[in-house]
Amino acid sequence: MNLGPHADFIVAAYAVTVFVVAALVAWVVLDYSAQRRALGDLEERGVTRRSRRSGK
Amino acid sequence: MPVIDLANPTRFLKLVSRVLPWLAAVTVLLFIVGLVRAMNAPDDYQQGATVKIMYLHVPAAWLGMMGWGLMSAAALGTLVWRHPLADVAGKAAAPLGAAFTFICLVTGSLWGRPTWGTYWVWDARLTSMLVLLLLYLGVMALYWTAEDPGRGSRAAAILALVGAVNLPIIKFSVEWWNTLHQPASIFRMGGSAIDPSILWPLLIMAGAFTLLFFTLHLAAMRNEILRRRVRTMRMMQAQELAEAAS
Numbered sequence: 001m002n003l004g005p006h007a008d009f010i011v012a013a014y015a016v017t018v019f020v021v022a023a024l025v026a027w028v029v030l031d032y033s034a035q036r037r038a039l040g041d042l043e044e045r046g047v048t049r050r051s052r053r054s055g056k
Numbered sequence: 057m058p059v060i061d062l063a064n065p066t067r068f069l070k071l072v073s074r075v076l077p078w079l080a081a082v083t084v085l086l087f088i089v090g091l092v093r094a095m096n097a098p099d100d101y102q103q104g105a106t107v108k109i110m111y112l113h114v115p116a117a118w119l120g121m122m123g124w125g126l127m128s129a130a131a132l133g134t135l136v137w138r139h140p141l142a143d144v145a146g147k148a149a150a151p152l153g154a155a156f157t158f159i160c161l162v163t164g165s166l167w168g169r170p171t172w173g174t175y176w177v178w179d180a181r182l183t184s185m186l187v188l189l190l191l192y193l194g195v196m197a198l199y200w201t202a203e204d205p206g207r208g209s210r211a212a213a214i215l216a217l218v219g220a221v222n223l224p225i226i227k228f229s230v231e232w233w234n235t236l237h238q239p240a241s242i243f244r245m246g247g248s249a250i251d252p253s254i255l256w257p258l259l260i261m262a263g264a265f266t267l268l269f270f271t272l273h274l275a276a277m278r279n280e281i282l283r284r285r286v287r288t289m290r291m292m293q294a295q296e297l298a299e300a301a302s
Contacts, residue, residue, distance in 0.1 A: 001095055006170040013109045020155050021268065027151070028275040037280035042093040042289045047296075049289060054099070056147040 115265035124154020131213035148276035154192035180229035
């Protein structure tokens with residue numbers, strides 16, 4: 001595949017896109033594990049949601 | 057399961073955990089097909105290989121605008137029906153829309169230099185896209201910095217509705233004003249002006265990016281629901297501790 005005389009611009013565009021998409025995926029995955037950990041910690045300390053207490 | 061049941065966050069979380077792996081797998085597959093087709097598509101007769109930037113730039117532009125449309129619909133749900141899941145959907149869409157708008161602006165700039173001879177001009181299309189990015193940042197600031205989350209959500213919803221005025225401005229800017237940016241060439245009266253050998257890879261890439269958006273949006277909504285549960289439980293714990301101390 002020959003990207004021609006403007007290969008740098010094409011490669012840069014793809015690199016920026018991959019970086020931003022990877023950052024979004026990382027944000028979503030890390031945030032999920034952080035929230036799960038926080039919920040686990042609270043439940044370990046005996047804190048439960050009202051809906052759980054009333055058995056709903 | 058009736059659709060209305062999805063308005064229940066617990067049921068919504070169950071559905072997300074079932075759907076998300078499949079959605080992610082289809083997204084990856086579509087990206088592989090789209091990228092292979094895009095890399096093997098012929099060069100444009102005028103722009104040469106730089107047309108390959110279009111496979112990123114155009115879907116990112118569509119998703120930047122779609123993200124705001126989604127936020128505006130969610131804003132109606134927040135302000136009119138006061139549904140918490142609508143607020144969750146709006147908040148989760150903001151960083152995604154901002155990211156795709158950013159990709160659109162950067163890839164457009166990198167495409168503009170070899171084709172127009174400049175990275176940036178203050179023409180109506182480029183400027184209205186930049187305004188969209190600034191509006192996204194404003195909405196995110198309202199969501200993330202408000203001391204009272206309810207107040208922040210309502211303010212963000214109002215900004216989302218007001219900012220929707222920018223969507224037709226972006227869309228029709230190339231017709232209303234004299235712009236360096238080309239007019240619509242895909243969805244227009246008389247059919248697409250793009251050769252099918254370039255159009256099909258573009259449509260497949262647009263499909264892949266759209267699925268990516270929805271995959272990330274569902275995942276971000278799940279995170280936001282969990283974050284709100286953590287917040288509620290921490291407040292309950294603090295209340296119980298205060299009651300025990302008094």
